[in-house]
Structure formats: structure tokens, C-alpha cells
Amino acid sequence: MNTSRFVRRSLSALCLAWAVACGFSPAQAAQGEYQPEVGQEGKDVVWVPTPQVLVDKMLDMAKVTPKDYVIDLGSGDGRTVITAAKRGAKALGIEYNPEMVELSKRNAAKEGVTDKATFMKADLFESDFSHATVITMFLLPSINMKLRPKILDLKPGTRIVANSFDMEDWKPDETAKVDGCSNWCTAYLWIVPAKVGGTWNLSQGELTLKQTFQMISGTLKSGNNTAQITNGKLNGDQITFTAGGAQYTGHVSGNSIEGTVKGGSNGKWRATRAGK
Numbered sequence: 518m519n520t521s522r523f524v525r526r527s528l529s530a531l532c533l534a535w536a537v538a539c540g541f542s543p544a545q546a547a548q549g550e551y552q553p554e555v556g557q558e559g560k561d562v563v564w565v566p567t568p569q570v571l572v573d574k575m576l577d578m579a580k581v582t583p584k585d586y587v588i589d590l591g592s593g594d595g596r597t598v599i600t601a602a603k604r605g606a607k608a609l610g611i612e613y614n615p616e617m618v619e620l621s622k623r624n625a626a627k628e629g630v631t632d633k634a635t636f637m638k639a640d641l642f643e644s645d646f647s648h649a650t651v652i653t654m655f656l657l658p659s660i661n662m663k664l665r666p667k668i669l670d671l672k673p674g675t676r677i678v679a680n681s682f683d684m685e686d687w688k689p690d691e692t693a694k695v696d697g698c699s700n701w702c703t704a705y706l707w708i709v710p711a712k713v714g715g716t717w718n719l720s721q722g723e724l725t726l727k728q729t730f731q732m733i734s735g736t737l738k739s740g741n742n743t744a745q746i747t748n749g750k751l752n753g754d755q756i757t758f759t760a761g762g763a764q765y766t767g768h769v770s771g772n773s774i775e776g777t778v779k780g781g782s783n784g785k786w787r788a789t790r791a792g793k
Contacts, residue, residue, distance in 0.1 A: 550623075551616045553594060564593055564617075567655050567680045568698040572600050575678040578691055578706045579651045581606050588649040590641050590656065590664070595621025595634065597653050602633035606651075610636040611644050647671060655680035655701070669730075673711035673769065674753030678704060687730045690752075707731075710751035711769040717788035724788050733758060 553564055567575075575597070581587060583605030589597045592610025594617065601608040602625070612618050618638045625634040641664065646652060652668070652675065654661070661684050668677060669687075681701045683689060689705040714728035722739035726746070733749035737760040744761035754769045756776070765786060767776025772790040777783075 551620055553614075553617060553620065564614075565655070565701065566593060567597060568695075568701060569596065569600075570695050570697045571680055571702060571704055572597050574693055574695045575653055575680065575704045575706075576601055576604065576651075578693060578704055579653070579676040579678045581651055585650045586648060587651045587653060588646045590644075590646070590652060590654040592621060592636060593617055593655075595624045595636060598634045598636065599625050599628050599630055601651075601653075602630035603628065606633065608634050609649075610634070611639050611641060611646070612636060613638065613640060649675060651676045651678070653678050656682065658682045658685070668707075669709060671709045673709055673751075675709040677707040677709065679707075680704060690731065708753050711754045711756070713751065713756060713769055713774070716791040717774065718791055719786060719788045723791075737761060 576587075579585075581601055581604050585601070585606040587598065587601040587606050587608040589601075589608065589610045592598050592612045595610050598608040598610040598621065610618075610621055612621065615638045618636045621636045622631070625631050625636070641656075641660070649671070652671075654664075654677075656664070656679070661679065661682055665684050665687065668675075681703050683705050684707065687707065690708050691706040693704045693706075695702050695704070708731065710728070710731040712728070713726050713733060715726060717724040717726065722737065724735065724737050726733050726735040726749075728751075731751045733746065733751060733756070735746045735749070737744045737746060739761075742761070746758045746760050749758035750756075751769075756765075756767045756769055756774060758765050763778050763780035763782070765776060765778050767774045767786065767788075772793040774788040776786055778786050
């Protein structure tokens with residue numbers, strides 16, 4: 518069975534029930550003004566609006582502030598972008614349907630956030646969202662997976678929040694379910710990790726790291742002693758692990774890591790990627 522097709526059909530059925538429960542009817546729309554129908558077909562997904570309570574939760578999980586640049590992939594009627602803009606963030610919605618784009622612009626104008634909220638008609642797979650500090654999305658699992666390599670190449674520390682659908686073996690850093698919503702009520706948060714897999718040289722020895730997304734393992738070799746790494750994790754460009762009874766924390770910057778160590782010999786440590 519085609520999983521994406523199955524999910525699309527499930528979305529269509531559930532969103533129709535959602536629309537009826539909420540009393541949504543295109544006949545209630547203003548005459549002459551485009552109004553989307555819940556469950557309508559799009560380029561890659563059917564349109565189902567994210568409940569506002571979950572929009573708020575997603576932005577809370579991403580800790581959106583006025584310093585952020587939020588990009589919503591598949592922005593629909595613009596509600597996530599507009600909500601982020603109301604929090605003072607600069608926000609961009611990428612949407613393939615030109616009528617949705619114009620609707621979003623009207624909605625942003627009604628909410629008085631056109632200085633912060635912008636929208637563009639574009640294909641997700643051809644768009645550059647490398648400058649985002651936060652990315653939000655409500656896309657099918659297959660699309661999440663197609664976008665995943667591009668997302669993992671974003672700047673370490675970029676926060677990704679998604680409605681309902683995960684990214685398979687890249688486990689989320691946080692999962693939350695919200696009350697007050699009947700469908701599509703789960704939010705996932707990932708923090709793009711720095712790339713640290715490989716061998717690193719330290720003054721006291723050699724650090725070998727194996728990376729699986731934000732989780733790390735490996736060894737720390739010093740002289741004739743080799744210690745296994747435990748509790749290894751990345752939070753963006755922040756690395757933490759334990760080796761030989763000592764706790765290491767550090768900041769990853771390209772081909773170097775600098776930080777502090779507690780236990781055994783307290784102090785600072787620095788590592789340089791082998792061959793760099």
C-alpha cells in the first residue's frame with residue numbers, strides 16, 4: 518500500500534469530520550472572497566488547518582522570540598506565520614497555492630502584522646530556508662523524509678517543530694500533546710545537531726565519535742587507556758558526554774570543540790577534527 522496515499526485519504530476523512538464538528542461551511546464565507554475548504558487537494562498534501570492551540574504549543578516548544586526568523590513550510594491560510602509575527606518574530610510562509618498566499622496576506626493585514634509576516638508562492642523542494650532559526654510544518658511523513666537531508670544541513674541549533682508526523686529514526690528532542698483539540702494534537706520538536714562524527718585530536722589523546730542524529734557514542738583514548746563515552750548528546754552546537762568518570766561539555770564550531778570538564782581533572786578541553 519502506498520503509505521502517503523493512505524495518509525492523504527485518512528486526512529481527507531478526518532478533516533471533513535473536523536470541519537463538520539466546527540460548523541465550517543464554505544457558504545459562510547464572504548461573497549467573492551476565496552475561502553479554502555478543509556480537505557481540499559494541494560500539490561503534495563490535502564489542506565488541513567493546524568488547530569490554533571497546537572500552533573501556540575509548537576511555537577512555545579520552539580521558544581520563539583522576536584529575535585527569530587520563522588519559516589512555515591506549507592503555510593496554508595497563514596495562521597502559524599501570523600501567530601509567530603504576533604510574538605514579534607519575523608515570519609515567512611511558503612505555500613504552493615497562489616490563492617492561499619493571497620488569503621494569508623489578507624489575514625495578516627486584518628491582524629496588523631504585515632510588517633512581520635510575509636508569504637510567497639513557491640515549491641518546498643525548490644525553496645531556500647537556510648536562514649530560518651525556526652521551521653514549522655504539517656506535512657506528510659514521506660515529505661518530511663524528503664526534506665530531512667536538507668533540514669539536517671541547516672545551521673546547528675535550528676529548531677524544527679511539526680504537527681503529528683515525525684521523521685522516522687530521527688527521534689524528536691521533545692514531544693507534546695495538547696488538550697482542547699480533537700484531531701492533530703501532537704507536536705514534535707527537533708533541534709538540528711552539529712556534525713561531529715569522526716576522529717578528533719586532543720592534547721591528552723584522541724576522541725572518536727559516532728553520531729546518530731543528536732545521539733553520540735564513541736571512545737576517548739589517552740595513552741594506553743581507552744574510555745567508552747556514555748550519555749553522549751548534542752543540543753544544536755552544544756555537546757555533552759561522560760568518559761572515564763569525567764563529564765565533558767563543549768561548544769562545537771566547525772572543526773573545533775571547546776569546553777570544560779568536571780571530574781578527574783577539572784578544567785578546559787579543546788579538540789580539533791583530525792586532518793583539519
